[in-house]
Structure formats: structure tokens, C-alpha cells
Amino acid sequence: MNLSLYQKLASSLVIIFCFICALVYGWSKQLERTSKHHGEQNLHLQLAEHLVQDNPLLQQGIYDYQALENLFHTLMLLGPAFEFYFVDPQGAILTYSAEPGKVKRDHINLTPLKRLILDRTLTPLYGDDPRDPSRQKIFSVAPVYNQDVLQGYLYVIIGGEAYDTTLNTIKANDNVWIAGLWLAGALLFLLIALLILFRFFTAPIKKLATEVSMIEAANYSLVDNQLSSYSNKNNEVDSLGRSIQAMLTRIDEQFKALAQSDKQRRELLTHLSHDLRTPLASVQGFLEVLSQPHRQLSEQERQHYLSVSSDNCQQLKLLIEQIFELANLENGQMRVHTETFNLGELIYDCVAKFCVAADNKGVTLRVEPVICDFTVVADIAKLERVISNLIDNAIRHTPKGGKIIVQVQQADAEQLYVDISDTGVGIQQDELIAIFEPHYQASNSNTVGHQQGGLGLAICKGLLQLMNSEIKVRSELGKGSQFSFNLPKKTKA
Template identity: 45%
Template sequence: MWRPRLCFYQRLSVSLVTVFFGVITLFAVASSYLQESVTREGEQRLHLDLAHHLVHDNPLLKTGVYDYDALKNLFHTLMLLGPSFEFYFVDTQGRILTKSAETAEVLRKQIDLKPVLELLEDSSSLPLYGTDPKSQNRDKIFSAAPVYNGDKLQGYLYVIIGGAQYDSIVDSLKKNKGIQQFAMVIVAGTLFLFFALMLLFRVFTLPLKRLSDDMDLFRNSGFNLASSGVSLLPWRDDSRNEVQRLGHSFNEMLKHIDLQWEQIKSTDAQRRTLLADLSHDLRTPLANLQGYVETLAIKGESLGAQERKTFIAISLKNLHNLKRLIDQIFELAYLESGHINLKKENFLLTELLHDIAAKFKIKATEKNISLTVQAEQINTYVSADIEKLERVLTNLLENAIRHTPKNGTIKINVSTVQDNIQISVVDSGVGIANEELAYIFNARYQASNTERDANSHVGLGLAISQKLVDVLGSSLTVESELGCGTTFSFSLSPVKN
């Protein structure tokens, strides 16, 4: 089944206008009912004693009713004097015995005495409605008084207030041109208010529609801000208008999603490149290892002892390179996963630095490189994960030794910077070009002047070091000048006494 689709503005307009007209209608009905009730109560209170005075002041009623024709003439005369009244005399059962109206006009021969008795007993609760003899289903306000014949109740004088003639005059007044014009003014004013509300709703909901259109454009473009055609309207975040603040939040969200999307694409491209490079790096030592092992297996005893020893040594070297590469891949993947546990402890920093430097003394001596530890304070305690800190310094020192020529220097400096302990690995090596500094922490990136040696290096050391330093709550920075050496630095928090 087809149903018309209404936009938010249309649904809001229709809903509010419907509610408005409903409230107006309810108010008009309630107001009309209240006005009529108040009017009827006022008229009934004003003429409440009319029947009582007629009974006590008129000889035909004062001593009892004997002549119904004379009473009918009296009622007719009274009706001429008061056209808004109708007079009836009923017996104790409510049957109409005589009346002021013509017989053809009276549709009921009996009235309900319950309202009459209720009025005579208690007249405080008004308006009180009784039977209208000229209508089959309508009641009217009335005045009533008992009529006695001596001490015997003979019946009741029943006076309708606002009879048929009165109703006829009121109905004709309602059809008066002035009243019709007033009604037309009310209708015109209501229509004007309707269109004014529609216009206001349009103004209020237009920004929301624009925001919704922008959302649709962004979604239909595959969440690509550049090709979506979204206008990014200048929404204000300090406005008291909720739509303005929503629009500003939406713009910020679009920019954030677009930035994340670009980062995801960049990361994906880097991942593909990294996988391709690592596949190549894994294939090379694995192919070499396979070749030498197959040669050993095929030739077996035909190889000389020295040749076999050489093949085994080369195979072990490739195996070591392969294991080193796999370990670094797993380490980088572990760090990027974010599920890292720190085992912090307090220790003497200079003692750890001297121990690490001692491990590299032999390598440094082979290249006649001076490796020293220089600390402003030798009794400085820090709180960190020793294993991860040692891994960072090991990577940095391996890089420093590899890129520092013979007779060079490497220093591990410890200094106090803004209440933190700064550790710097300073070498006098080949340095890094300024345009390459921004990329050296990327996985698999190697500077153009990287020193080559007999071992295989896959360019993951600095990427791992940077992530480890991040885990330690610091950041790894680099300063370098081509041909003048490089300095890597990071900070740790000292243990306060």
C-alpha cells in the first residue's frame, strides 16, 4: 500500500497545526459550554422565585385550581407580558393539565417531577434542567412552585425560562450578518495563523533540512568528504540554537571521519608495502638457507670438511637473520596491538646504562669507536620497565655503531630537563638528511645514506623503539645534520624522595 512520505518539516507542521486546531476547538467548545452554563445559571437564579410569586399573588392559584380555562387565559396573558416564559400546570404525577402554549406545539403530556422536587428542596446547585414539553429530548431551566388546595397538594406551577419563542429569536440573531462577519473574521484569523505557523516552522526547520541533506550527500558518496559535495555550512558551536550546535558537531565529525579515512588508506598502503617488503626480506634468507641445506643433503660426504663447515656457517647466519627478522615483525605487531603490560620498578639509571654500554664495548672497539656514559647525577633513580628501556637503548646503540665510521664517538648523556631525566644517544656518524627526518620512524624506512654491513637489516628497529618509548610515557625525538652525527632523545620520570 502506497503512503505519501512527508519530510520532517511537513510532519511537524501537520502535527502542530492539528494539535493547535484541536486545542482551539476544545477551547471553543469548553468556552461555549461554560458561557451557556453561566448564562443559564444567571437566568435561573434571576427568575427562581417567579413561580412562587405567581402562586401566592394570583387568586386562581393561591387557593387551588378550579377553572382550567381561566388559568389557561392567565398563562396566555403572562406569556404576552413575558415572551421568554412558558407556563404549565401539572398534577402531582407530572401530567400537564393546562398550559400557555397551543396543544399542537406540546410534544410531551407529562414532565419529570424529579428535577422539580430537587429544585424545591435545594436551589443552591444551579443551573438545574427540567423537561421541555415542546421537545422530545431537550431539557431547559425552569422555575416551579407547589399549588395547594387547602392543605392538599394539588399540583405544581411549572415555568420554562427561555421558551421556544425565545429560542427562535436567539437563533435568528445568530444568523445576523454582523455575527456572520465576526465568524468570518475568526476563520480568516485562524487561516492566517495557520500559514504564519507554517512559515515559522519552515524557517525553524530549514537548517535541519540542510543538515539532513548534507548527511545524505556524505553517506551516498561512500563517506568521502572530497567527492560528497557537502557544503560544510558555517555552523556555530557557541549558539543557543541546538541545530547550530548540531551542525557544528556534524562538520567536526565529517572532518574527523575524513581524516581517519585518509589515515586508514595511508595505513593500508603502508601495510601492503610493508608486507611486500617483509615477504622479500623473508624470502632472501629462507632461499639461501634452503639452497645450502639442500646442497649439504644432496652432496653429503662428497663435500670436504672445510666446505661443509663453510656451508653450515652460512646456513646458520641466514637462519639467525631469518629469526631476527621474524622476532622484530612479531615485536612490532605486539606493540601495535596495544595490549602491553608494563612492569615498572625503581632502579639506578646510570647503573643500567653502564651495563648496556658494556655489552657493546666489543663492537665499538672493533671499529675503534669511543662509547661513554655521561651523567650529571650518578645516583638518579627512575621508575620504568627495565626490559623495554633496555630494548630501546639496544636498538639505538646498534644503529649508532652501524652508522658511525671508525674513530668516531658515541655518548649516552643523562641530564635533567624540566624535572624529567632526559636520555640521549649522541653519535658522530653520517647523519640524516633534513628531508628524511620525518620518515625514519616508519617501518621499513632506511635513509639513503644508510651504512651497509654483513648483517641483514629490515628497518624495524626505530619503529619498534618509538612505540616502546610511547609505552614508557615519553616520545622519541631526533636531531641530525648530514655528515655531523645524530642525536636520539627521550625522557623518564625520576623517583621523588
């Protein structure tokens, strides 16, 4: 059976409350009984001794048991709270005054009697009740001698059967019951008040659990389900509510991010499959033409087909390398190996690789300042990849007669900025952020003669992030673009 938190707390409270009430009641009754017996036994402690000293039958040590029984009967009429017994030195009950069948014992244990005779401070001390084999009662006792010879003991039960019967009748009186009912009512009121308080304190937790269950049933979607607003109180429930709200909001954001990422990956796969299919289809077509024996191709045509097929293979190789490089960046498998080197030498090496391509297109490519002597700390291989990608993009988007400038500027004593600017077609303002997404191609993309995968800028951004650098872009449509990133400068010792 599944119980709510309130039901568990309420059940536990009722059980503990009943146990405590029973414990307190039993303890109080025991304390009351012990105190009552202590007082009564001390009050009548010398009763038996006085009877032995004052009564001629007991003083002479000559026992007329019938006369002694009559004496006990008279004394019990005068003191109904007492029962009188005469026992021999072995504990056998010799005489008493009681109706036939009332006395159930014929022997009693003398140990408590002897202990009380030796030490009167042991009260309350209990002896056997001759009328009930399973019960013990307080008593008064005195030894009876005849010329220094022990004849037996006068054994007086304090609070006899008649006394107990009368006392129980009094306890059954209406006033006692009314007092008991008032006490029970007070305890019941306290229990109900505590249950209401528990209900009040656990209601927010129950409400929070219900709302979380509804959100869980909705697959943690916060579109149609929201947690109630929780105040800035410093109690545990409000703090828990705020924490759960923050956690659910974070989960919802992650779900949306995963959905968006999945959508982007699907789009990326679609684009990549198209990019891979186009050069593959071209290579396959040319190879089929070259492999047909009945086709009579001139040497010039054959070389053209082979050249185009080779270009497509190179493009395929470049695209696949970019795909693996981007995947390694996203998975965090790429590591940075920093070293100190001259930035100017690296830039001139990169520029030298593209001089022929720039001259063939009629684009001017230069470095500023010409004497570029700066020492930096970075990963030289990854930085070369970034600069090469940016220069290659600039050449493809800059028309004949344009110019590309690779400029190094010192921002402060610790940072350098590398700017690669061109006078090309530029980029629309609403596309400046999106161009760094994988496989995004701006509307001004120039893919004449090359099938571009749209991964170059995404790779540049990822590589620079590994080196704790950030790439920025400024562009104006029809006037050109400028890509900038920072590098830590090597300070002189």
C-alpha cells in the same frame, strides 16, 4: 508515510490548535448558556408564585381546565418567551396551551420543582421540557393549594419554543455571521503565522539534515560535500551544526589515517615478505647443495655453507622477533615494569656486548663520563633493548677509525639525558622524521653482510613512549648522528 520535522510539527500544531479552539468554544458557550440561564431564572423566579396569588382561577382551587387553557394562551401571547403548564402532585400534565402534537410528554419529573421550591438559591436548575423528551430547560414553579390541600403545580418554562425559534433566527442574521467570519479569519491568520514561524525555525534543521544525508551518501567524504558554515551563535541549531562539522572532519581524518595506515601496512608486508624470502632462499639453496650426494664438497666449503645458513637463520629469528615486538607495541599488549637501578651498570653491560664487533670493525666505543653513577626509574629490559639497538645501528653506520660515544648528562634534578653519538655517514635532513617509521631504511643504510628489516628505530621509539620518554635525532651528512632520549632520575629521599 515519512513526514519531515516541519510536517510533523505543523500537523501537531493544527490538531492541537483545533482541539483548543473547540474546547474554548465549547467552554465559552457553556459558560454563556449557564450565565444566561442563571440570570433569566433568577429574574423570573417568582413568576409562577405571583400568577398563583393574583389569578382567581388558581386562588380558588376550582379548576376550569378550559378557562385555564385560555388563560395560559393569553399569557403566552403577552410573554412569548414563556410556556405555562399545570401538573398534578404526581407530575401528570393536566392542562396547557399548545397546538395538537406539540407537547410530547404527559408526565414530568417533580424532583427539580420541589428542590427549587425549598431552596431558591440553586439556580440555574433545569426541569423537563414537555415539548422535547430529550431536553431540559430553566423554569419557575409554584405550588397550588385548596384549603391547604396540594392540588398541583404551576410549571412555567422560561425561554419556550417560540423564544428559541426567534433567538435562532436572530443569530442567523448577517451581522452575526460577519462577526463569526472575522473571528474565524483572525484564528486562521494566527494559525498561518504560527506555521510560518515553525517553517522559519525548522528550515536550518532541514538544511542540516539534507547536507548530512548528502555526505552520508558520499561515504562521509568531505572532498565534494561540505556543511554550510555555521556562526558562533548560541542557539541549538548552530551548536549542532558545529558539532556535526567537527565530527565529520574527525571521521574524514580517521578515514584518511586508516587509508594511510593500510597503505603503510601493505608496504610493510611487501618489504617483510622480501626480507623473509631472501634469507629463506639462501638457506634453502645451501641446504640443497649440502644434501646432494653427488656433490663433492671440501670440509672448508661445507663449513662455509653451514656458517652462512646459520647466519641467515639467526637473521630470520631476529626479524621475526622484531615483527612480533612491533606488533605488541602497536596493539598495546606490552606492559612496563619499572624498577630502580644504576644506569651506568646497564650501559657498560650493553657496551660490553658490542666491544668485539666494534674492535673487529676498528671503531672506538666508550662511555662518558667513565664513572657513570646515576640511578634511574625505568623498565630495565626495555631500556637495554633501546640502548643495544642504538649502539648496533651506530656500529653498522660508522666506518673504520670512527668512534661511538654513549654519554649521560644531567639536565635537571629530575631528568637525565642519554646521548648515543657516532662519527658515521650521517642521515639526510629530509629523512630524519621518516627513519622512525616501521621498515623505513635511510638512503645511507649499510646492510653489507646483514639483511636488515628496518624495524629497530620504530621499536626504540615505541619502547621509549611506553616509558614516557621521547627519542630525538640530530645528524649531519658525512659527519655522524646523535640519538638522545630522557629518563626520570631517582631522587634521594
